[in-house]
Amino acid sequence: MLDYPTLKLIWWLFIGVLLVGFAIMDGHDMGVGTLLPFLGRNDEERRVIINTVGPHWDGNQVWFITAAGAIFAAWPLIYATAFSGFYWAMLAVLWALFFRPVGFDYRSKINNARWRSTWDWGLFIGGAIPPLIFGVAFGNLLQGVPFHFDQYLIPYYTGSFWALLNPFALLCGVVSSAMLIMHGAIYLAHRTEGAIHQRAAKASGIACAVLLTAFSAAGIWLAMSIPGYVITSIIDPAAAANPLTKTVIKSAGAWLANYDKAPMLIALPALAYVGALLAAVLVKLGRTFAAFWCSGLAILGVIGTAGGSMFPFLMPSSSDPIASLTVWDSVSSHLTLNVMFWATLIFLPLIILYTSWAYRVMAGKVTAAYIRENSHRAY
Amino acid sequence: MGNELLVDLSRLQFAVTAMYHFLFVPLTLGMTWLLVIMESVYVTTGKTIYRDMTQFWGKLFGINFALGVTTGITLEFQFGTNWAYYSHYVGDIFGAPLAIEGLMAFFLESTFIGLFFFGWERISRKQHLLVTILMAIGSNLSALWILIANGWMQNPVGSEFSYETMRMEMTNFTAVVFNPDAQAKFVHTVSAGYVTGAMFVLAISSWYLLQGKNVEFAKKSFRIAAAFGLASACSVIVLGDESGYTVGEAQxxxxxxxxxxxxxxxxxxxxxxxxxxxxxxxxxxxxxxxxxxxxxxxxxxxxxxxxxxxxxxxxxxxxxxxxxxxxxxxxxxxxxxxxxxxxxxxxxxxxxxxxxxxxxxxxxxxxxxxxxxxxxxxxxxxPRVTPLFWSFRLMVALGFLILLLFGLAAWYSIKGSFAEKRWLLRSALWFLPAPWIACELGWLVAEYGRQPWTIYGVLPTHLSVSTLTVNSLYASLAGFIGFYTVLLVVEVYLMVRFARQGPGSLGTGRYQDEAAHA
Structure with missing residues (x-):
């Protein structure tokens, strides 16, 4: 069995991998869903767009379900505190996701313009809302959120839903939305031809510009005026998980301290820029497959920047900094982390393997002709 | 203290969303294996009608599956949103099977369901059958892991309280997985799902036969459903008795x-x-x-x-x-x-x-x-005795009646005269809701019967909730009821529409009520 501090670190990386996996896989079909009403000008075009992700969205969504499950198993205090504290934000995500399974499966089963247009907007909601809220959530985590624990570790969240919608958090929401729209647009360009391909390529360029502008603005804002958090007591990484045994202060510029300690971390924000710019160039060159993976690297860069800046913090408390949840003290027991480590190590490669096979089987352009030939079976 | 209304509303919201989710789960569990059986016959005999059966029943399965997915995420979320202290107190044990369910089961099921619907022309017959089998295995594995989690709530083995972390911690993963309560529950629950799937196909096929529509298609479907249903109904009852026995030990x-x-x-x-x-x-x-x-x-x-x-x-x-x-x-x-x-x-x-x-x-x-x-x-x-006493008896009575119906359906299938027995066909149609009612009653007995605990003997229900306001609960409960009502209306509308239209909805030109090209 690996030692406890190592497993705590590995689980920080694993949750990161699951979140990045979610953003790359489910992110592209959410991006496609967001673009659906705008890039598809008639029913046939919209069916083409939907069917680029039709066989895959359900498997992709499992990245999200598994990431949540892994947080439950590996960081139960985060699961408890964040999900209950962000009650209405989480319900908004959940209710937006309601539109996806039914939107995909039911939309084309009835040939009625109003019916289909309703579900198209449903797919838009299911694609656009979750990434926006996740970005807003990260924006709030970077600022710290108001919660504390009582002596039995019952979490109390004292903020309101509306306080989550502050300007910095909304800017982070723009970063996240633009990132997944760019990613979805590139995927769509890869899987379509003709007019839809052109429009998707153009949309990916616009989203890329918005992403890089918003990401830069958020970075400058963070460096200038968002205080970070610092642990001021000595941390024993091998200790049992109890968030109330440390001392923490808020301190200006603390979120940049990790870049001094480990200059290599600068690679993460750099990756966001390089990946996004390369993706934009490759789309212009018609190399959409390579562009998709560069856009994936940009996603890794953006999410990695947020995680790397905050490390070891996961969810700092603005009202009671001692209660802040970190990589060291919001984790499961040694045994559980170990069991889950092996489960992930065994199953994640298998998942990647059969997911790749599924994409290979369905590879190629989705065309209007395909929709006409398969009108009873296609979405 | 003083939060009884909050606790009651949280329980009500969980009960409503969980029981609603379980309207769709049993049909998924049963239909996946029925599809495997139909497609296996297609692959071995090469007869097109069995492919049409797989595709048509698969279409109805898909309509049901969409809502299963929609409502399943709610349950995962709700542990965090509404049962925060529960999530902290037992997440160390309870979270693991949920995460493994995602890694081992949901990915498998959800990836291959895409190929099940869209892969027909792109992979060989045998490969497609393999896809269908993997989808069935995935959905059944997901039942396994969630019931391991639920079994631990009934009989919390392999774990210990730690005062340092103020929570239960896992001491023996194998004991959690091989918890006798979980194993008995798993087989009982999936068998109930198989019965539900079989009843669904049996009832709708009976309706076609009563109408004199698509007779060959309906007869073949009826026979498969009757055989599968009889085996499953026996298994539900025998393994229900096994659950009764383990309940005797632990609870x-x-x-x-x-x-x-x-x-x-x-x-x-x-x-x-x-x-x-x-x-x-x-x-x-x-x-x-x-x-x-x-x-x-x-x-x-x-x-x-x-x-x-x-x-x-x-x-x-x-x-x-x-x-x-x-x-x-x-x-x-x-x-x-x-x-x-x-x-x-x-x-x-x-x-x-x-x-x-x-x-x-x-x-x-x-x-x-x-x-x-x-x-x-x-x-x-x-726990309150009267509702448990009667829910249990009604569930068991329905179980035996369902067994009788499948026994008759199988008997007349063997004799070859079922299509003329209109009383049998009509009974099958009337019995369509029975497995759903029995499933819901079973969950009522299991969960209501565990009160006042969320984790038996370990964590009382009233301590498990999130510290939310009562108004938030009223609002979210209203939201769930609103969404779920609309979704149910849409789902039932589509299900009835396609069930009525029958295999003609495939647009193959081989059946009555052919669909116009859309």
Whole structure:
């Protein structure tokens, strides 16, 4: 069995991998869903767009379900505190996701313009809302959120839903939305031809510009005026998980301290820029497959920047900094982390393997002709 | 303390969303294997009609599956959103099977369902059959892991309370996975799903036969459903009895309440066929008994006694009194975590900590406890008998009627005359809702029967909730009911529409009521 501090670190990386996996896989079909009403000008075009992700969205969504499950198993205090504290934000995500399974499966089963247009907007909601809220959530985590624990570790969240919608958090929401729209647009360009391909390529360029502008603005804002958090007591990484045994202060510029300690971390924000710019160039060159993976690297860069800046913090408390949840003290027991480590190590490669096979089987352009030939079976 | 309304609303929201989710799950569990059977026949015989059967029943399966996915995420989210203290207190054990469910089962099911629908022309017949099989395995594995999690709530093995982290922690993963409660529950629940799938195909096929539509297609579907349904119905009942046996070991309270058994009867105990329970006076106002049966089911012996409610109450009273000390020692050891004497004293008492926590419903400090409050807590340890007694009996009665129906359907399938037995076809149609009702009643017995605990003997329900406002709960409950009502209307509309249209909806040109190109 690996030692406890190592497993705590590995689980920080694993949750990161699951979140990045979610953003790359489910992110592209959410991006496609967001673009659906705008890039598809008639029913046939919209069916083409939907069917680029039709066989895959359900498997992709499992990245999200598994990431949540892994947080439950590996960081139960985060699961408890964040999900209950962000009650209405989480319900908004959940209710937006309601539109996806039914939107995909039911939309084309009835040939009625109003019916289909309703579900198209449903797919838009299911694609656009979750990434926006996740970005807003990260924006709030970077600022710290108001919660504390009582002596039995019952979490109390004292903020309101509306306080989550502050300007910095909304800017982070723009970063996240633009990132997944760019990613979805590139995927769509890869899987379509003709007019839809052109429009998707153009949309990916616009989203890329918005992403890089918003990401830069958020970075400058963070460096200038968002205080970070610092642990001021000595941390024993091998200790049992109890968030109330440390001392923490808020301190200006603390979120940049990790870049001094480990200059290599600068690679993460750099990756966001390089990946996004390369993706934009490759789309212009018609190399959409390579562009998709560069856009994936940009996603890794953006999410990695947020995680790397905050490390070891996961969810700092603005009202009671001692209660802040970190990589060291919001984790499961040694045994559980170990069991889950092996489960992930065994199953994640298998998942990647059969997911790749599924994409290979369905590879190629989705065309209007395909929709006409398969009108009873296609979405 | 003082949050009873919040607790009740949280429970109601979970009950509504969980029972709603389970309208779709059993059909998925059963249909996936029926699709495997139909497609296997297609691959081995090469007869197109079996491919059409796979595709048509697959279409109806897809309409159902969409809502299963939609409503499943709600349940995962809700542990965090509405049961935050539960998530913290037992996440170390309960979270693991949920995460493994995602890694091992959901990915498999959800990736291959895409190829099931869209891969027909792109992979070989055998590859497609493999896809269907993997999808079925995925959905059944997901039932396995969620029932391992649920089995642990009923019988929390392989774990221990830690005062340092203020939560339960896993001590033995294998014990959690091979929990006898979980294993019995798994087989009973998936078999119930198989019955549901078989009833669905049997009833709709019967309807086609009654209408004289798509006769060949309906006959072939009917035969498969009858055989599969008969085997599954036997399995549900035999393994339901197995659940009864394990309940007897781990959760005697639930068993005594299901049976309205107030006194400890001399072995082997009789079975109450009918009773009018009177919980205030701890007796039945009326009862009709069959001698011996309960003792045989509950202990598999003629000489072991099954404790009655009164005996359980007295045991619980002792544990509550012990629990007061455990809670006090917990407070002391958390204040001085390094004191070895306090630690040893707490470890000696901690088995009854959960029973001490039951008192937190009424008091914040243990020195406020009075004998009257202890009496109230003792009353709380027994779930309400009447709804459990009748839910259980109705479930069992439906189970036996379903078995009878599948027995007849299989018998006349073998004789080859089922298509002319209009009474049989009509009964099959009328029985369509029966498996759903039985499934919901089964969950009611399992979960309502575990009250007042979320984790039996460990964590009381009233402590498990998130610290939300009552208004938030009213609003979210209203939202769920609103969304779910609309979704159900849409789902049932589509299901009825495509079931009525039948295999003609495939647009192959081989059936009645062919669809126009859309």
């Amino acid at each position: 005697q309270t639930k068993l005594a309440a299901i049976e309205a058994m107030w006194e400890t009867e001399p072995a082997p105990a009789p079975f109450n066929l009918i009773a009018v329970p009177n919980q205030a006076e701890l007796k039945n106002d009326y009862q009709l008994q069959i001698p011996w049966v309960m003792g045989l089911i509950g202990t598999r012996s003629l000489d072991k006694q099954i404790p009655g409610i009164k005996e359980i109450r007295e045991k619980n009273r002792k544990r509550i009194v012990n629990g007061i000390e455990a809670v006090n020692l917990l407070d002391q050891v958390r204040a001085k975590p390094t004191d070895p004497t306090l630690k040893a004293a707490f470890e000696a008492k901690k088995a009854d900590l959960g029973f001490g926590l039951l008192l937190r419903k009424y008091v914040t400090r243990m020195d406020q406890v009075t004998p009257a409050i202890i009496e109230q807590a003792v009353n709380d340890t027994i």
